[in-house]
Amino acid sequence: MNFAFKSIWKEKCRSLLMILLISISVFLILRVVTTSFAFKIQQKMIKSMFKTNMGRIYRLDFSSIPPGKEGEKINSIKEFAMRYENVSVSAYDETTLYFKELKNNKEYRERNATILKGTILEDYPGISDVVMIEPNMLNYINFSLEENDFKPILIDGEEYLPLFVGSKYSDIIKVNTILTIEYNNTKYIVKGYLGDNDIWFNDSDPITDTPIKLSTKFFAPFSASDKTDNMTQLSTVGKIFINLGENKNHLKILEEIDKFALNENVKMRISNLAEFMELWEKSQKNIAKFGYILAFTITFCSLVSVIASLCVSVFLRKKEFGIRIAYGYSKKDIICSVIFENLILVGISTIVVYMYYFLKVQAMKFTTVNVLLVTLKSYSLWIITIFALLVLIIISILPIKLISEYQPVDLIDGGE
């Protein structure tokens, strides 16, 4: 073992070169594996957010709505759809706004300064990131809250909508605190807190983008005024779900909804969530395939270089091996020593690359669930360990074969 470390140290340049070559392979494989498994984890996460079969849920996208009447038209389509038995239509939206009580609150601003650092909102510490939903959505979405948790609360004749606060603010915003939205004066009352593990659909796209963490957000129902506000309704485009429940004639229902929309001069696209997800998975698989091919091609080239370098090293060290055998090492000892040297090289490369990638991913500012980090700690760790062992075996085969073919007496100068 001692000799292995010494050999590596004595051949610093060669060792560094091999560490570099192996590191390139490890990095490429780690990256492609992490990305493709992160996608799988993300998809699993999104699928698990649905209580019901995703094949029964459709998404509404609008390509054309009469301007100035967006709120009215979208609402009318929703109401039309809800006339069918067991059909529910709901939407969500993530928005940033000011609560009058928090905008200039020193504690809140200080907390937000830390939370928002490195994001596009870092210059607005008084702002609040709010996810608004239509509570009937929670009937088919897995979440820690239910539709009933969002019933308006009457206090002294005044109606307040319930609001839930992300766990990162739980020590500074107490339950029963009243929060008023600055732009429309809607009053909310803090009813509870969201857990560290609570997640929701991404605002950009609920299917293709990573779910968001709610620990630094607020969670509230749309207000009555939001339902008719053009901007708010436009913001929900692409995030409106129609759950057809157990209806057998769902295609007919969708046809009629589409017809109704056309009569309202609204052009829309209705896509089945399960089908959309399948298409998305297929396209991602093709991209991943290309990534794998590239990674394995470069890995192949670098491993060939490593093997060549190791074989040359064995050849150049014949005399050293012969001397060691003459003074009490067996050929098996030499082979074990060479394997151990290779293990050190592969080990250093793998650990350094993994740690570098891990720290890089960990340092990324995500408001979404860091699926890359989740993947790195699980699938990637196992796969890269197995890959490293395979690399060790592959790069050791030829040098070991060379050493085992040498006769001890051939290794030292001074034959006949």
Next chain:
Amino acid sequence: MIVLKDICKYYGEGSEITKALDGVNLTIKKSEFLSIMGPSGSGKSTLLNIIGCMDRPTSGEYYLDGKDMTKLNDKDLSRIRNKQITFVFQNFALMEKYTVLENIELPLLPRNLNRRKRKELIFKAASQLGIESQLKKMPYQLSRGQQQRVALARALISGADIILADEPTGALDQKNGEELMNIFLKLNKLGKTIILVTHDLNVAKFSKRIIQIIDGRIMKDDKVLL
């Protein structure tokens, strides 16, 4: 005691066979000082390698202190090379990328001695040969005579009773060569068995017995008259 019975070593197959040794019978007693002489290609180095367990005979028997060496596995042979037999090579066979200390240390590494003990033994061996101040140097920084002392220190540090030297003075000038042979004489007086391969009669005369080997066979086996 070393006993070789009908030792043969052949290379190649069929019509391409080369007989490096062809029926060698030899007995070497403990504390003998023996030289093996012969022209180039006569088989003397092959004989030395077989005695030193660096090579296996094609046929025949080899006993070392009563043990049949041809039946031992690689691991056992390596233990014997570490503890009972040691080598001094013609061109010193020092590891160029390692220091003098690391070269001398080599036979001690398979024994799992702690670092302190190893350093103690290294310093003792180096002092006996007057090279204790050279321990941190690289072999290329030493003179040929010093390099040979390093090689000798490495050979002696194992405490082996049998010293096999293959043309040990081949790369030395006369003065250093004589010095080396006198060291061998001293070691022999201390009870070490020394087997030397040389083509130089002046070197062989230091020993007490000279064996002439030609074409893989022992032709002469004479005692040296002092």
